[in-house]
Structure formats: structure tokens, C-alpha cells
Amino acid sequence: MQKTGQPTINDVARIAGVSKKTVSRVINRSPLLNDDTRKRVEDVIGELGYIPNPQARALALRRNFLIGLVHDNPNAQTVLNVQQGMLEALQGTEFEMVVRPLDRGSATMLDDLRHFLERQRLFGVLLMPPVSENDSVAKLCDSIGCRYVRMGSAVIDDSEHMVASNDREAVRTATEYLIEQGHRRIGLVAGPHGFRSARERRLGFEDALAAAGIALPRSMIADGNYTFESGLVAAERLLDVMPRPTAIFSSNDEMAAGIIHAARQRGLDIPRDLSIIGFDDTPIAAHVWPPLTTVRWPIASMARSAALKLIAGADDGSDLVEEPSLFLSTLIRRASVSPPADADT
Amino acid sequence: MQKTGQPTINDVARIAGVSKKTVSRVINRSPLLNDDTRKRVEDVIGELGYIPNPQARALALRRNFLIGLVHDNPNAQTVLNVQQGMLEALQGTEFEMVVRPLDRGSATMLDDLRHFLERQRLFGVLLMPPVSENDSVAKLCDSIGCRYVRMGSAVIDDSEHMVASNDREAVRTATEYLIEQGHRRIGLVAGPHGFRSARERRLGFEDALAAAGIALPRSMIADGNYTFESGLVAAERLLDVMPRPTAIFSSNDEMAAGIIHAARQRGLDIPRDLSIIGFDDTPIAAHVWPPLTTVRWPIASMARSAALKLIAGADDGSDLVEEPSLFLSTLIRRASVSPPADADT
DNA sequence: CATAATCTTGACACCGGTTACCGATTAAGA
């Protein structure tokens, strides 16, 4: 009788002349096992092309091998970078990634997430900003008994549950660079309220100006929501102020692209009339003209690290190389910054 | 003794005073079941918050509830749109999406994919372009016994395995629009070789010109690879030709954005000096200045339909509403097209 | 050489659901 489908552990055991338990030992690399037996079983496995059934394994081990990526981030490139970094970490393991976009602002968001976690009984979840900044989401994971790691722009949880970048410091450095170049009238296009990243970046901006003794009038701050349009609108406002700012720090690249457009529509030359620094270093930063000086946000590395943190201890703690929890962003100097044309300090 | 963990089917059966078989019947919506009993069991399920263990179900039913999204598309927005559409279709079902990016051009791509499919024993996979255009990938799925649905820009498989847009016709319509506006010297920035979409779009462009009796000199065609930079480079070439084209069709939006930049660097006004049409209608199309006239590619709807096609027949064929296989793209008229300034026909 | 300690290995129950088979109970129809 022709066996259909994949070979099972029983087939391997029968052909190798051992018990299924022994085959199981081979699969799980049990150390208490004769080398000859192991070799023989491995040969049969290779010959048959046997692959253990993940569902059966999951059932017997009482845990599955699914890791969730929970996100409500509007930036496609960012989400994909995170997926990329996460999958890198999962590469070679038996874990798979399942993706769960959340509808930010939806009243049922928390219930949706609970339902998702309970149904699938995930091994763990990786929380992307901005949903990762929501403490009740973390509490929910805890109460369900689902491991989680949060990604964010500031440390808001212990190192076991958090992978963060240091946006405040990075923006401070970037702003200091503008000051070093001679800028004194520097505008800020801030991110949306409720985003921790927006807050941290704004704080870093204020830090730098305060340290340099530069006043920051309210008129030099415009709100945005991380979209191209909002950057454009915010720039209209800032560029209406007289005297005009000679430089603008934008809380992300997308808005910086909007600022560039607004400036160009007014006939301003970048960087001669207006210097701009963005944040993220998404592809758009290199595409705009002139190429955007920006802060590189290592989101893919963060995701990779977060995923490793999540699955650490899943195996026998063999590779318990403590994953870093804090990532430093670096300033990428391109062509959108120069000293101000009118040195009027 | 305090029971830890989730309630099992046995708990439900005991409390409801029925057998686990009956509970199973309720879960699987067996028709031969008294309404009273069903109600009682459902109440207990709700009370306990019982959720069937997906792994155990998958094991017993000999199939799992994972659907793969296989992609090697470089456009983040496109990939995310597909994920969005796919998850919409999976909403409310017991299926989950696992994502598998493939390294295009990698020699081991096919082996990677095989390994993935065999390990996870997916219920099915959704193939995104351009990998979906690879027949050996489809053959691989077949040989492994994994259902698949391909997405693409032309019908290259039977309707059971294919969801396609009609790019050729859409581009023909778009090009005809340029001709109607009075353009006669129309350039094409083509997509990369090996992309079916690139070929279809080029054919549609040629169709329109041939039908209008307009010659298409080789100098009016420039190759690109769907990136911003390649669009910029291609535009440099086309705009060097004398007499200059008065309009350019770009095979995607990203390249169209590059073309806009190139034109602006030369001091050309869009659309007065140069009309441009793109393809995809990604967010970038609305962000550039002027807003880009483009062809809307309903990729999210296609993904949704593809996913539904994939899981159709998973249930008892109850909802066998034949999913559409062909999607029509529509022309979105914005501000990047006008009649040519120099009517020299 | 006897005995203990160690290494290998297999029998068996179990994870949490499923189906198959058969029997029991109840209700409806003849």
C-alpha cells in the first residue's frame, strides 16, 4: 500500500530499527545517545526526507512556535524593516512570524488583541511603536501569559521586555550639529501627540537649544503627524514667520520631504536658504533632492534583537548572549545642511 | 486542585454535562444536533472562555491553518497593501498569515521556499509578483501538495490559481488619454526585464501608439528598474532627445517621482512642459508635486480575493462564491497631465 | 568474579482535539 503524504516518525523508527522515542532523541539532539545509533537514524531521516510535524510537536510540548508582530505603525517602510529584522532573528529556528496590524484608535483594539493572543496561543509577541507604548497592552500580554518585547524610542520597561533607541540623545546631537553650523533660528516640526518618539525627539531638540542658550519661541514649533502632507503644512507655518528660520529639524523623514517641497514652492534653495534634518533614514531620505541629512534609526536591528530576546531561553538557555536593549542612532550627513547664508548672529 | 492554563474540551463537556463528542459537534457546527443542547454547550463555552487548541485541531484534522505570503517585491507599500488585503480576507476565519520574504536572484531561492513549505506544511500560499511569475515556483507548490494562488499583471494560470490585473489594457487607456490631450512625442520609462508587469505595461503603451499611428523610435524608450533613481536616470536620457518628448509614461509611480525631479532640475514645468503618468497609485503619487496622474492598481483587493480563493472549499464549500480573477485598473486623473504647450502636430 | 554505576534504549501514557462504530434514548409516523 502506497503511503501518501509525508513520512512520519514511525516510518523512520521502523526503517532504522529503533523506537520512535529514539528518533525523537535524535531530532532534539539529546546528548545521551549512542553515536552509531544517531548516525543510523540520521541517515534514514535524510533518505526519507523526514521533517517533524510542527503541529504535533507544538501539541506535545504544550507551546507553539509562532511569534506575533503587533503593529499599528502607519509607515510601510518601517513595518517592513521590522519584519525583515525579525525574520533574520527567526532564521534557522523553528519559529515563524505572524503579523497582526491593529487599528489604532479603535475602541475594540484591546479586545481584538486579546482575542488574537488567546486563539493562537502565541509563544510571544513583538510590539512595535506606537502600540508598544501602551501599558495596558503590555499588561494584557502579562495577564494572558504571553511573552512580549516592546520596541520604542525610550526605555519604558525592564530590559527583559524592552528594546529601545535613544532618540532624545540622537536628536540632541543632530540639533547641536545645526548649531555648530551657525544656525540660531531653528524650527521644529514635531510628531503627533501620543507618540513617545515624538516626545523624545522634541525633548532632545529642546535640550540642545537650552544647552546652547538659544531661545525657543512657540512660533518655531509646528505640529505634524509624521505624514508628508503634515510636514508640508507645518513648513508653511514656520516659513511664514519673520525672520524665517534658517534650519528646521523634522521629527521624521516623511515630513522632511514635505518641508522640502514647501520650501521649494517658495523658491527657497536647500540648503543655502534652509537647512533640514530628518529622522529615520528611510529610503525617501536618499531620494529627495537634495539628499537629506537625517538620523539613522536602527529599527531593523532593534527588531532583530527584540526577536532574539523573545526566543532566548526557549532552547536550553544555551545561547544566552544577553541581547542589547539600547540602540544608538547616528547622524547621517548628506546635503540638506549647510551654514546659514545670512550669518546674523 | 487549581486547574492552570486554558480550559479544555473535557472541562466544557463535564460542566455542560455532555460528552466531548457533542462539544466537538458544536464547535464544528454539525447539523445533526438538538438546538437546546447546542445552546447549553455554547453557554458553557462562553462562560469558561473556552477556545479550542489550534495545534490539537490542526493535528487531528491533518491540516493547519497557516497561509503563507511569499514575496520578493521591493516596494514596501505594495507588500503592506497585500498583507492588508490578505488579512481582511482571513478576518473571522481561523487562518493566520505567515510572511516569507524571498531573496530575489538568490540561487537557493527555490530551495529556501521548498524548505519553508515542507517544514510548515502550510495550508496554502499566496504568491506576490514578481516571484509569482516564476513557473517553477508554482510547480514546486504543486509537487509538494501546497495550494497556491498567484497574483500578477496578466493571466498566466487558470482561474483557480490566478488573480490578475489587466495592466496592458489599463496602460493602453492611459496612453490614449495622453494622445487625446494632443501629445505625439511620448516617452516610455519601462520596468525591469523579467517582470511580467513591466512587459505588459510596455505592450499596452505600444498598443496605444500603434493604434494611433504614432511612431515609437527607440530613443523614446528608456529602461528603469522601478526605483526612484532609475526613473531619474531614465528621464535624463529621454529629456536629452531633441525634440523633447512632451509626455512620459512611467511604468510605476516611484520612477515617475524620479522623472519629476529630473524635469524640475532642468527647469521644466510640469505639466506645461512635460506631462507624466505613473502606475500603481501608491501614496507617493499624491505626495509629489504636482500630484501625479496615475493608474490605480487594486493590489489590496486582489490580495483579498486571492486569499478568499485560497481558503474557498476549506469549509464545506458553503460559501463558494466564485472569487473574481481579473481586476481592472483605473486611471486616476490628477495634475501631472495637460495638453502640450507647443502644439506642433 | 560479583556488584554497582552508567549509558542506551524502548514501552507506555499523554498532549487536546478528531473520527468511527455502535448502542441507547427519545420523538414522530404508520
Place this chain on the structure above:
DNA sequence: TCTTAATCGGTAACCGGTGTCAAGATTATG
């Protein structure tokens, strides 16, 4: 009343792996 059908339970086997525990083989020790 008897037949028939619908509804449900009991038991058992099964999906394809895992843990426990003890037996048999091997080696070290007295």
C-alpha cells in the same frame, strides 16, 4: 403498538510527536 428516524453518549483508536520510568547492556569498581 411497532417502526423509523433523529439525537446523543461511550469507548476506542488516531493524529505525530513528547515525557516518565524502568529494563537491558556496558563499563567501572571492590
